Amino acid sequence: MNLSKGEREGAAAEVAVSVKNVGMRYGDFYAVRDASFDLPKGKFLTILGPSGSGKTTLLRLIAGFGQPTSGEIFIGGQPVSAVPPHKRVIGMVFQKLALFPHMTAAQNVAFPLKMRRRDARTIADQVERYLDLVKLGGFDSRRIHEMSGGQQQRVAIARALVFEPDLLLLDEPLAALDVKLREEMQLEFRRIQKELGVTTINVTHDQREALVVSDEVIVMNDGVIQQRAKPVNAYRTPENAFVANFIGVTNFLAGPVSSVSANEVAFRCAARELRGVSVGSGPAIEVGASCSGAIRAEQIRIAATPDRLGTLAFQFAGEVIDAIFEGERMVYEVNVAELGGVSLRVFDHDPIGHTQFLPGERVLVGWNPKDMHVFGNNHSQN
Template structure:
């Protein structure tokens, strides 16, 4: 049997990046406030948050461009605060790719190998291997301006990976691409990371990107980590109302708690009693306090005003304010007078009857109590 000390060493070996109580203060601004998380080797982590949430500052500290005001960052178990960026075995891809326009794709990829004094005889084969990895075989002789935006992204990825870094950092490298290409490149990032097994930290404000590419997501707001979870956990069991609102399309109904029974909550809004459950590990609200019920747009069913919504536990009347056709779905905005004129957004994926309702139509909405996640309100 492995003794405790050996077990601890083995566990430490499996952690690629450890952020311990890290803060960054600029004057009176806490850009990052007491952030902590561990990232196992070979995993893909995305730091997700709105502009100004501290995600890029945290990434810059991991890269070594900024020194934490407090706390420490460990890479492969070693503290790195005193290690300059060029001595950290880190590959980086940023929104501005900084490819050398006077070089070919192959020369760009070879550059970090030459800077690190790799054996010149091994470089051509290594470059060719990484061109194939990013599906640019045969493109090595092309200048950067002869490549499309997506192809340039692939060159940047290959250049960041060719020297086999311990860690790959991505700072919104897909933000400038059009939607279709961005979604294709998200899958490419995921494929390449899986194939190589390189530990990766990605920064983005794009929810879909975070859900698609990541093994785990860290959600930040106002410099603080709000939740660290697998994509499914962050989406289905958000830690607080901010996470519930930031990931996905979520409706909020404000009310006051009237009953508590374990994880089940009953609250009242505008004289209507609604049922829900305490969200994940969120703090349970007390009876009599204000709360917010969070309900995903896809968890609401819609019917005509005389339609049946069998089996659903909460049913309300509403009036369509707007409908937005998005191809694979219609998004309805519906005013629910009986819930205090709450405006609710509902997804309709019915392929046979798209745009079945129009502005001014009276409808019924229904959902199950288990889908209404209740948080203690800050209001």
């Protein structure tokens, strides 16, 4: 995997967590295969992937809830595979918050300090500080069942951070919240992490969450790390077709390669030759081999007349199959006969200023070669 200059510089910083060739095998099944990465101190990393990708297994190994069958995990430069969870200075927040319902918010937050036998004279001030940090000042006497889902989440965060852990682990803690509250809490996680500078590893299948909160993302599938990069690089220059398909809304157009140059790959899709850029670290794309061109929904322009598409290199007539209003954008499904009857998903991010098309209307769609990434078809898109 190729990292940018900035990513290499980040990796060279003081390392908080180092995962070296870690594998987790159950019989003949590999939940995690040969995972390796270094996480610099103070950074926020999100491990992103679908259900069964191995992301939660990897997080649990870092937490100590299992020993890897191969490789080693280092925290603060020390190997920890033989160190039990309660001896690792780690805070955790789970999807099931596991708060004590018979305790108040302050008592829940104080619990880790009492378990660690901290000076009783300092506990009240420490609890107050962390309740203020999560914007729950004045809620100290409130019982858990008297609090909203978002407030309970904040209590769980304060409890995980109050003893000032070396590492904070988050296991899909926002999955049970409604969309609006989840998006608010994503920004809160980012604010709190930046304010404290605590090294954080988050696990989620929510791609928006990964892009919003993280300094870096790792994308996993079938137990294998597919890409590690800054969020913007994972989105704009995916390492393979799986990453391109998993992050964002992506259309794939397949066909045999007709020519390869230093900057472009040309391939036939039904009646047309298309061009795009080759990215990633997969096998070389060769003439005659099958490939897939990936183009994101927001990279495709849609219009009623050719003049609205300007000088876009590729333009096609299509028919609107469906049109969905999502507030900040229109989502169109457009059938393009010239490309073998493929249906393309297209975003229009100006639904007020632009013409809104209805199902059955004839339209034009277009894009430029630089907007399409080309991958060999041995990459998984599922």
